[in-house]
Structures are given as C-alpha cells and as structure tokens.
Amino acid sequence: MADNDRMEKLVSLCKRRGFVFQSSELYGGVGSVWDYGPLGVELKRNVKERWWRAMVHSRDDIEGLDAGILMHPKVWEASQHVATFADPMVDCRTCKARFRADQLAAAQCPQKPSKHPGEHTACSLTEPRQFNLMFKTFMGPVEDTAAVVYLRPETAQGIYVNYLNVLQGSRQKVPFGIAQIGKAFRNEITPGNFIYRTREFEQMEMQFFVKPGTEDQWFEFWREQRWQWQLGLGLRPERLRWHQHGPDELAHYAKAAFDIEYEFPFGWGEFEGVHNRTDFDLKRHQEYSGKKLEYFDQEKNERYVPYVVETSVGADRCSLVVLCDAYHEEEVEGETRVVLRFHPALAPIKAAVLPLVKKDGLPEIADRIYRDLRGKYVNAFYDDGGSIGRRYRRQDEAGTPWCVTVDGQTKEDGTVTVRHRDTLRQERVAADRITGFVAERLGS
Ligand code: GAP
Numbered sequence: 001m002a003d004n005d006r007m008e009k010l011v012s013l014c015k016r017r018g019f020v021f022q023s024s025e026l027y028g029g030v031g032s033v034w035d036y037g038p039l040g041v042e043l044k045r046n047v048k049e050r051w052w053r054a055m056v057h058s059r060d061d062i063e064g065l066d067a068g069i070l071m072h073p074k075v076w077e078a079s080q081h082v083a084t085f086a087d088p089m090v091d092c093r094t095c096k097a098r099f100r101a102d103q104l105a106a107a108q109c110p111q112k113p114s115k116h117p118g119e120h121t122a123c124s125l126t127e128p129r130q131f132n133l134m135f136k137t138f139m140g141p142v143e144d145t146a147a148v149v150y151l152r153p154e155t156a157q158g159i160y161v162n163y164l165n166v167l168q169g170s171r172q173k174v175p176f177g178i179a180q181i182g183k184a185f186r187n188e189i190t191p192g193n194f195i196y197r198t199r200e201f202e203q204m205e206m207q208f209f210v211k212p213g214t215e216d217q218w219f220e221f222w223r224e225q226r227w228q229w230q231l232g233l234g235l236r237p238e239r240l241r242w243h244q245h246g247p248d249e250l251a252h253y254a255k256a257a258f259d260i261e262y263e264f265p266f267g268w269g270e271f272e273g274v275h276n277r278t279d280f281d282l283k284r285h286q287e288y289s290g291k292k293l294e295y296f297d298q299e300k301n302e303r304y305v306p307y308v309v310e311t312s313v314g315a316d317r318c319s320l321v322v323l324c325d326a327y328h329e330e331e332v333e334g335e336t337r338v339v340l341r342f343h344p345a346l347a348p349i350k351a352a353v354l355p356l357v358k359k360d361g362l363p364e365i366a367d368r369i370y371r372d373l374r375g376k377y378v379n380a381f382y383d384d385g386g387s388i389g390r391r392y393r394r395q396d397e398a399g400t401p402w403c404v405t406v407d408g409q410t411k412e413d414g415t416v417t418v419r420h421r422d423t424l425r426q427e428r429v430a431a432d433r434i435t436g437f438v439a440e441r442l443g444s
Pocket of ligand 1: 272273
C-alpha cells in the first residue's frame with residue numbers, strides 16, 4: 001500500500017540534510033532532474049564503488065569501460081532506439097498536459113485531480129501517438145538534420161561498439177564481461193517519485209559475452225549474483241522480489257528478462273534488470289557498420305557472434321532503495337528519533353567526532369582523532385555545536401554509524417565513548433584505536 005506520508009518525510013529529510021536538491025531550484029526547478037548534495041553524493045558514490053568492486057575489481061573475467069555519452073547517430077538506428085524506443089502518449093487539447101496512454105488510470109486530471117485524464121467534462125484527449133524518449137541535440141556549429149546526435153538512453157551501446165577493442169587490448173576470452181557506470185538520458189513523459197524516474201540518471205551496466213547455447217546458464221548465474229549483491233547492501237529481503245517479464249513487456253532486444261523490484265513507499269517498482277539480449281545488438285551493429293563483430297575461438301577454431309547477458313541497475317534508483325530501506329522512525333525517551341540505518345559501507349559519514357565541551361583540552365583531542373580518521377580516508381565529521389543529544393540526533397538523520405565523544409574521562413584514561421547508531425549502545429574505546437575500530441567495522 002502506498003505510504004505518501006513516509007515518502008514526503010524522506011524527500012524533506014533529503015533536502016534538509018543535503019542529500020538531494022531539485023535541480024535549478026533557484027529558478028523554480030527543472031522537470032525531473034535532481035542534484036546530489038554533500039551527503040547524497042557520498043551515498044551514491046559508495047553505491048557505485050561497491051558495484052564496481054563486485055563487478056570489476058573482484059573478478060578476473062570483467063573489464064571496465066567509460067564510453068562517451070554522444071555516439072554516432074547510426075548506433076541508435078542499429079540498436080532500434082530510433083524506431084522503437086517510444087512510449088504511447090496522449091495530449092489534452094484543453095489543459096495542454098501530456099500523459100502516457102497506458103498509464104491514464106494512474107494519472108490525475110490537472111484541472112480536476114479527483115478524476116483521471118479524459119474523465120472530466122472539459123478534457124479533450126488526442127489519439128495516442130508514439131513519442132521517442134531520446135533527447136536530440138546537434139553536433140558542430142550547424143543545427144540541421146545532418147548534425148543530429150542523441151544523448152544516450154542506455155550505456156550498453158557504448159559497450160557493444162567497443163567489445164572488440166576491449167577484447168584485443170585485454171586478452172580476455174569469451175565468456176567475459178565489460179562493465180560501465182555512466183549517465184543516461186530519457187525524455188520520460190511521466191517522470192516522478194523523486195529520484196525514481198528522472199530524465200537524467202546514472203546506470204551501472206555490465207554486458208557478459210558468452211558462447212551461443214550457454215546463455216541460459218549464464219543468465220541464471222547473473223541473476224543469483226545480482227540478488228546476492230542487493231542483499232549485501234543490507235536491504236530487507238521481504239522488500240525485494242523478482243518480476244519476470246511477460247511477452248508483452250519484453251524490450252525489443254530481449255529474449256528473457258527478470259527485474260529485481262523493491263517495495264517503495266509508493267509501491268513495488270523495478271530497480272535492476274537482468275536481460276538475455278541474445279546476439280541482437282552485436283548482429284545489428286555488424287549489419288549497420290559493415291564490420292565483422294565475430295569472436296574467434298582459437299582453441300576450438302570456431303567463429304561466432306557472442307550472445308549477451310546484461311545486468312543493468314540505476315545508481316539513482318538504487319540509492320533511493322537504500323534511502324527508503326534505511327529510513328526509520330522510533331520512539332526514544334518520549335521523542336521521535338529519525339534514523340537512517342545505512343550499511344556502514346554505504347553511510348556518507350562513517351564517524352562523527354564530538355568533544356563534550358569546548359574547553360579543558362577536549363577539542364584538541366577530538367581534532368586529533370578526527371584528523372587521524374581523515375588521514376586514513378575515512379569520511380569523518382567534527383561537530384562541537386549544541387547539546388550532545390542534539391548532535392547525536394543530527395548524526396542519526398545523516399545515517400552516521402558511530403559517534404565518538406571525547407569527555408572528561410578521556411583525559412584521565414585515554415578512552416572515548418563510542419555510541420552505536422542502531423542499538424544506542426555506548427562503549428569505551430581507547431582514543432588511539434578509533435581509526436582501527438571504524439575501519440574494522442566498515443566491512444567489504
Ligand atoms: N540497458 C538496459 C536498460 O537500460 P532499463 O530497464 O530500461 O534497461 C535499467 O533500465 C535500469 O536503469 C532500471 O532498472 C533503472 O534502475 C534505471 N532507469 C531506467 N530509466 C530510468 C529513469 N528514467 N530514471 C531513473 N532510473 C532509470
């Protein structure tokens with residue numbers, strides 16, 4: 001069931017604490033683009049870093065890539081995005097609003113929000129028309145049709161057109177994969193739900209090239225790998241499920257597709273897909289470029305165009321999943337405590353260092369601990385403003401796993417209080433062990 005109240009609270013917390021701001025807010029905002037503030041950028045970087053580690057650094061059969069956003073326009077003809085990457089849309093001649101024809105039942109009439117578009121007496125909807133979701137722009141000084149290029153709607157195509165380059169340079173053999181993190185753009189007709197559906201977003205995609213006939217087993221392998229990765233983010237398993245695409249849901253390139261869905265406050269929604277893309281993309285690029293994209297297996301003396309199993313997850317949507325899952329409200333000593341229970345590896349700030357008072361040498365000790373943490377690249381925060389209770393609450397809202405308080409006893413025995421975010425347990429730890437204490441608990 002939709003929980004609008006919870007979503008509103010999360011969006012407001014994200015703005016207040018500097019996770020996510022509306023783009024160009026100063027000018028009234030721009031539709032469905034969001035900016036990440038100091039805490040948000042750390043969170044999203046941690047999500048991406050964790051993905052890169054799992055998909056590239058911990059494996060010897062996957063290479064990384066960073067391809068350009070602008071590509072030759074023929075790429076998008078070959079991939080069929082020019083012809084088929086479209087949603088059916090209807091316009092209202094009265095209020096000029098535009099809706100997805102297949103989502104009218106979920107939309108509101110702007111003039112009478114209790115009704116769906118088309119139900120109000122003043123509504124006058126056009127017949128559905130196909131609306132291509134790719135953003136167009138012009139390359140070079142002349143704005144004519146010959147100069148049209150597209151902002152990529154998926155990162156995958158940059159991988160396909162580079163697959164032979166990577167293969168040759170890296171000495172990989174099929175089966176192997178190429179992974180990429182980067183921006184993608186879609187002129188969504190009905191964006192919304194905060195950073196869930198936006199017009200500019202980041203994807204973390206991996207294309208795994210396999211011998212034809214082995215794709216089903218690799219498809220299952222990658223489904224399991226991706227499921228385990230999501231669980232490793234500390235997400236609540238009961239809020240995750242698989243959704244298999246039916247024949248009418250499959251993208252033009254896919255023979256089989258499974259989504260991982262999360263139960264957001266606004267309902268279940270997809271945030272990762274595992275797709276069997278067959279040899280569709282490579283064969284189309286072969287046809288449109290006129291260049292062979294075959295793999296030659298030297299041991300078996302065989303040539304073939306590999307099949308591709310794709311894993312594709314949005315960095316923004318995944319960050320939203322992490323935020324929604326982490327958000328908790330609870331009663332503590334008669335007050336509501338809002339806490340983001342991030343996995344420590346994803347938390348934007350790992351430790352806050354708090355001198356109990358601004359005198360008696362405590363700030364100097366706290367500053368030393370803080371600098372030691374930063375010196376080891378642990379993102380730490382120093383806060384000496386306000387009561388200790390208020391400082392703890394601020395860190396709870398930022399999702400900081402540990403608060404390190406320097407107090408009178410520190411000067412006597414060299415220990416500090418470590419307060420654990422989730423359990424509120426407090427323990428004394430030697431001040432010179434704090435950096436090690438935090439590093440040991442960050443997990444992989
Ligand atoms: N290369 C395959 C592909 O792009 P997709 O299901 O269209 O497949 C993959 O997109 C992932 O990209 C989605 O699961 C989602 O996490 C993210 N994504 C897609 N469109 C998005 C949008 N408009 N805003 C935010 N994330 C989006």
